[in-house]
Amino acid sequence: MLKLTKKADYGLIALKYLAEHPETPAVSAKDVADTYGIPPQLLAKVLQRLTKSGLLRSHAGMNGGYSLAQDARQISAYEVIHSIDGPFFITSCVKGAKPCELTPSCTVREPLARVNETIAGVLKSISIQDLAEQEPHTAAHGGDAQGLVSLSAHGTE
Amino acid sequence: MLKLTKKADYGLIALKYLAEHPETPAVSAKDVADTYGIPPQLLAKVLQRLTKSGLLRSHAGMNGGYSLAQDARQISAYEVIHSIDGPFFITSCVKGAKPCELTPSCTVREPLARVNETIAGVLKSISIQDLAEQEPHTAAHGGDAQGLVSLSAHGTE
């Protein structure tokens, strides 16, 4: 249904947190999990994946934890999502992978592949830094100055 | 994992098919399903939803079936996906709906909501007609890397 997994969400949250605390040498998974009410072990696994992908740097032992391996500006949402959820594709059957069983059929694949590229592009254009710069929860969902897109709630649907 | 459901895919395929056969007064679900190897009853249900959404017009009886209720140019991929899969949102918890349990936490929600809007915009800019006009490359999946998106310019940022 075209939605992000929670793991990816958790990963983004954690990275954002790290980006907001550049002073701290390392933040433990448990610490972040505790702050946000995320299942600690699950978050741990997510962060481990990000570490393996080279986005994070880990440090065991007391006062250990994770820290950004790159500048927050260099890490894109795409990389995060990609390394957690694996390559995402709009269409079930990707070009490079297993072709559709409905082979001669699915003629919508190619156009959608382009949509896929667009989405990936958008995600790539967003850095962790961008997330961190977002204004801390303004009580109201004002967002008046957004300009670009109106986050308008669709209301009832 | 940010991918389209098969139902939505089926719906798109069927609509494309209809757009390609403007002469035929009506095409039965079974007909389309047969052509593409899609489970007939499942496709039927999908088409029924599209009918209820006003995108299709149905006609019972012999030689009955479905036909586009609007011009292929007026129907966007977004509408199709939306009416089949319901409103899609990148984030698990949407603003208008049930708020995250991690309430004070999920600070990535708002920025991602904007990504969501962008994606929706891309989808809205693609019409069934666009899909139907695509040239059927039966060609090799040779990783051509089609470069940029050139459907309907909308998402330039």
Added chain:
DNA sequence: TCAGTATACGACCAATTATGTCGTGGTTTC
């Protein structure tokens, strides 16, 4: 060196969702 804290990783179960089927009934055409 020893205990405490933390990551690393794989296996496993539980919850949700997506996919597909069945059955029943209603419409239109012939």
Added chain:
DNA sequence: GAAACCACGACATAATTGGTCGTATACTGA
């Protein structure tokens, strides 16, 4: 009336996701 269709809801099944557990490993500090 029969055949070919749509309409709809209730299932059953498969696939993903979400989350837990157990254990091994690495680092710190007393």
